[in-house]
Amino acid sequence: MKRxxxxxxxxxxxxxxxxxxAQSGQEVHFLCRSDYQHIKEHGLQVxxxxxxxxxxxxxxxxxxxxxxxxxxxxxxxxxxxxNQLKDILPPILHPDSLVILVQNGLGLExxxxxxxxxxxxxxxxxxxxxxxxxxxxxxxxxxxxxSLSPYKSSLKPYRPFVGELLHQVSFDLQQAGIPTQYIEDxxxxxxxxxxxxIPYNGLTVLMNxxxxxxxxxxxxxQLLKDLMTEVIEAADACGxxxxxxxxxxxxxxxxxxxxxxxSMKLDYxxxxxxxxDTMYTCPILTARAAGYEMxxxxxxxxxxxxxxxxxx
Amino acid sequence: MKRxxxxxxxxxxxxxxxxxxAQSGQEVHFLCRSDYQHIKEHGLQVxxxxxxxxxxxxxxxxxxxxxxxxxxxxxxxxxxxxNQLKDILPPILHPDSLVILVQNGLGLExxxxxxxxxxxxxxxxxxxxxxxxxxxxxxxxxxxxxSLSPYKSSLKPYRPFVGELLHQVSFDLQQAGIPTQYIEDxxxxxxxxxxxxIPYNGLTVLMNxxxxxxxxxxxxxQLLKDLMTEVIEAADACGxxxxxxxxxxxxxxxxxxxxxxxSMKLDYxxxxxxxxDTMYTCPILTARAAGYEMxxxxxxxxxxxxxxxxxx
Numbered sequence: 001m002k003r004x005x006x007x008x009x010x011x012x013x014x015x016x017x018x019x020x021x022a023q024s025g026q027e028v029h030f031l032c033r034s035d036y037q038h039i040k041e042h043g044l045q046v047x048x049x050x051x052x053x054x055x056x057x058x059x060x061x062x063x064x065x066x067x068x069x070x071x072x073x074x075x076x077x078x079x080x081x082x083n084q085l086k087d088i089l090p091p092i093l094h095p096d097s098l099v100i101l102v103q104n105g106l107g108l109e110x111x112x113x114x115x116x117x118x119x120x121x122x123x124x125x126x127x128x129x130x131x132x133x134x135x136x137x138x139x140x141x142x143x144x145x146x147s148l149s150p151y152k153s154s155l156k157p158y159r160p161f162v163g164e165l166l167h168q169v170s171f172d173l174q175q176a177g178i179p180t181q182y183i184e185d186x187x188x189x190x191x192x193x194x195x196x197x198i199p200y201n202g203l204t205v206l207m208n209x210x211x212x213x214x215x216x217x218x219x220x221x222q223l224l225k226d227l228m229t230e231v232i233e234a235a236d237a238c239g240x241x242x243x244x245x246x247x248x249x250x251x252x253x254x255x256x257x258x259x260x261x262x263s264m265k266l267d268y269x270x271x272x273x274x275x276x277d278t279m280y281t282c283p284i285l286t287a288r289a290a291g292y293e294m295x296x297x298x299x300x301x302x303x304x305x306x307x308x309x310x311x312x
Numbered sequence: 313m314k315r316x317x318x319x320x321x322x323x324x325x326x327x328x329x330x331x332x333x334a335q336s337g338q339e340v341h342f343l344c345r346s347d348y349q350h351i352k353e354h355g356l357q358v359x360x361x362x363x364x365x366x367x368x369x370x371x372x373x374x375x376x377x378x379x380x381x382x383x384x385x386x387x388x389x390x391x392x393x394x395n396q397l398k399d400i401l402p403p404i405l406h407p408d409s410l411v412i413l414v415q416n417g418l419g420l421e422x423x424x425x426x427x428x429x430x431x432x433x434x435x436x437x438x439x440x441x442x443x444x445x446x447x448x449x450x451x452x453x454x455x456x457x458x459s460l461s462p463y464k465s466s467l468k469p470y471r472p473f474v475g476e477l478l479h480q481v482s483f484d485l486q487q488a489g490i491p492t493q494y495i496e497d498x499x500x501x502x503x504x505x506x507x508x509x510i511p512y513n514g515l516t517v518l519m520n521x522x523x524x525x526x527x528x529x530x531x532x533x534q535l536l537k538d539l540m541t542e543v544i545e546a547a548d549a550c551g552x553x554x555x556x557x558x559x560x561x562x563x564x565x566x567x568x569x570x571x572x573x574x575s576m577k578l579d580y581x582x583x584x585x586x587x588x589d590t591m592y593t594c595p596i597l598t599a600r601a602a603g604y605e606m607x608x609x610x611x612x613x614x615x616x617x618x619x620x621x622x623x624x
Contacts, residue, residue: 206518206615207615207618207619207622207624208624209618209622209624213622214618217618217621217622219614219617219618219621220614220615220617220618222614223610223611223614223615226610226611226614295607295608296607296608296610296611298535298538298608299535299538299608299611299612300611302531302532302534302535302538303518303519303532303535305531305532306519306521306526306529306531306532307519309529309531310519310521310525310529312519312520312521
């Protein structure tokens, strides 16, 4: 049995993953915003290290109410517009649909569940360097792995079919050439991703420097490590146990990476709002509720809020 | 009995205080660096909110070995050149000379004492907005109070004449129109000054903004307060007990100040090195030795070191 896919947000992430799924033969429906007209007329063009492709016929929409109900919805927008999901999602869901938030940060599933208590949810983190270069045009520069994890709410019983469906999605993605990982513990997955995201996203903006420049400077390297250690301690207080040697592993793997501007740096440079709430504020508040103060992370949070306002 | 004064460093601080002392009739000898020739020929010009003056005849030197021994030496250079004091000071001292470090930071007296174990030392902090505008030209824009405190070494017995002489210096300064405060506890004085210096010096550089812009922004105001609280807790661990309501007092008094660039911001803008060691590293290490981690301050320290190197 085939699954019907919906992609919400056709940027660097949604365009690449949705494009790959469609290219592999899956039925994919794309909810676009600004690029709707262009994609409708010219399709979706993906320039990728894994091979370029051009989808000429794309199921493109600019209104969710015109989309069919889908089995799997990949939400690939920035978390900044998550408050719109309560209006966008209902028309494209049936009772057994699975919504996967392919986003950064913490507390995303909990927040969405407040608005839509009955939906089936999963979370995903993308290890990918991919961005939009023009209307309907995506450049996939490096990596691509997607880690998937089912959301187990504390408010209602877990429905085991969520895990089964997520495994099938993982299979579909692999068939489409996307490496995947299935992680049982979503809380662990989200915190683990923050170990890299919190230091690098904030500091590339605040220090106006790329990942390599930061990593190879002795002083900022120490700050990167200190921040990573703080995130691991916060995660630990929140029940996600990440081994301490993950810090050195992250530093070493970033050393080997092509110099890179994380999403927050790209947002800042394009004068877009930054994902401070979900990437900084929510982890800080969650850790505080568990009795741990993320003192260093809070400095970055406050500096980023100022920077976002004044861009000095 | 009159006292012979020496001023080491004729910038915004040394030029103003030394100039006022000379103007009031004290014998003052100025050790200059780059401005030596100009001051020798044209004297010292001070433009001040408290009244302008021009000293046409100045005892100017460019080599300490040509100066007479003096009773009181006011060191008004940046702490960055304090390692040169062991060579500069001996020729201008006699056994009962008093050296007063009019500088920012922590651990200054302890460091100098290692090089010159026999000198009599005091510390001072200047609450003044004063800077050099050209060779031999100083602009005093606002404030001016000097707080003085005797240094009591842990390595040798305290000589009570230091306190007496410091009181006399305080009197001389007042006669010259400079408001002074005599503070018994130098450790307290130095930490108290850091409560303002640590947040404002670092953040004006890092956020590229003046004191008013920082103080009136809700997010950075919280960070300023958090940093002040951290400095007060560190001070407490180091035996300097500053009341907690000093935080709100500092914020309120900065609100009323004319928008202002602290010394570190001026240094950064002029591409000069910044006083990171004495204003950040030494307090962090001193607090750590007393069992307190200045976690937020350490973030600023590491960011400033990066900023100083790359100026991005």
